[in-house]
Amino acid sequence: MEDEDEEIIGLKTAIEFYHDLRAACNADAVGKSKKGKKKGKARARELGEEDREPSSPRRYTPPPDKPVTNLSKKWEKQPDYLDMTGLSLHEYQLEGVNWLRYSWGQGTDTILADEMGLGKTIQTIAFLYSLYKEGHSKGPFLVAVPLSTIINWEREFEMWAPDFYVVTYVGDRESRSMIREHELSFEEGAVRSASKATRIRTTNVKFNVLLTSYEMISMDQACLGSLEWACLVVDEAHRLKSNQSKFFRVLNQYNIVYRLLLTGTPLQNNLENFSIYSTSCVLKNSLIYHPSK
Structure with missing residues (x-):
């Protein structure tokens, strides 16, 4: 047989x-x-x-054990590991990724802002992927997006960052329980109780990127908030204008090294808006990049 x-x-x-x-x-x-x-x-x-x-x-x-590139040096063209995907960054996207890489190297939190359609998702993924492939950070990276855009983010990660293992953390209670039990770590006993969102007892996680929704950030804080995140990405960050929102208050309790906010709502050079954005997610010495096509 x-x-x-x-x-x-x-x-x-x-x-x-x-x-x-x-x-x-x-x-x-x-x-x-x-x-x-x-x-x-x-x-x-x-x-x-x-x-x-x-x-x-x-x-x-x-990834390499140590950094193999200088983040202060601009890309004149995209690296080979992006060429291998068969995709190409536009010139203005390349400029945006260069700016994000330089800001990371300076330890400066950032806001990538412009109208929809300029590829902020792609720039963000290329930025995170470059940190990993060039040995600057092994992650893990936390990406919080509206539930309606998760499928698009999954597709772009698959296309632009094939070496990333991306875990999509959404669903009902039972679905999230399965994810916690099987997708967060290879270590036995890392998750004490899969049926309940409890602290993860490991620093060696299974994934590179955890893609989730705003709601899960708050609902499963006990689990997700127990990890140290190399970078937090928040899509449609204009929703964070109120520093009294639950999402804002919960994020402030997470252990996050670097923060990147994305918005498709133009800031219009309004200093009041700059102040709101800078304080909404505790961005220290933040920079705002507003590219034009």
Whole structure:
């Protein structure tokens, strides 16, 4: 009788992609926890590499241990890892990504503002992906967007950042319970109770990006707020104008290193609006970039 596993089209490739992800996320953790005791075949088995065929495609690769580029140096053209996607940034998008990269290097929180249609989503994804691929940050990155735009964000991440493992954290109570149990960490016991949004007891998460809605930021704060986020991205950030909103108050309790706000509502050089935006998400020394097509 033929092996049942072989009857499932794409199963073997999916399993190998899973092992790639595990290796990419846990390579450092395995090395530290075993203190060099497991080598060769033992370590390969730990990372799921033992059964891999040499010609098998890789989906996920770990980033460099140290930065390999200078964020102060502008891109004259997009890097090879973006060329490999078959997609190209427009010149004004390249300028926006350069500005975001420079601001990150300076530790300056940012607001990317302009009318809809200029590709703020693409610029943001290319920016986060560049930090990862060039060794400046391994994440994790928290992206909070309106529920109606999540499908678009998923599609753009798949196209522009194929090495990213993106977890979409939405759904009813049971759905989110499954996500917490299976998608947040490879470590046993990292999530104490999957049925309830409790603190994650690990710093080695399974994903690169957690894509979620405003509502989940507030509802599951106990879980999501227990992680240290390398970057927070808030889409349609003009909704944060009131510093008395629940979303604003909850975000202030999250442990976030860097913040990027996106808005398609023109700020019109209004200093009062600048002040509202700067205080709404505790942006320190923030810069606002308003590109034109």
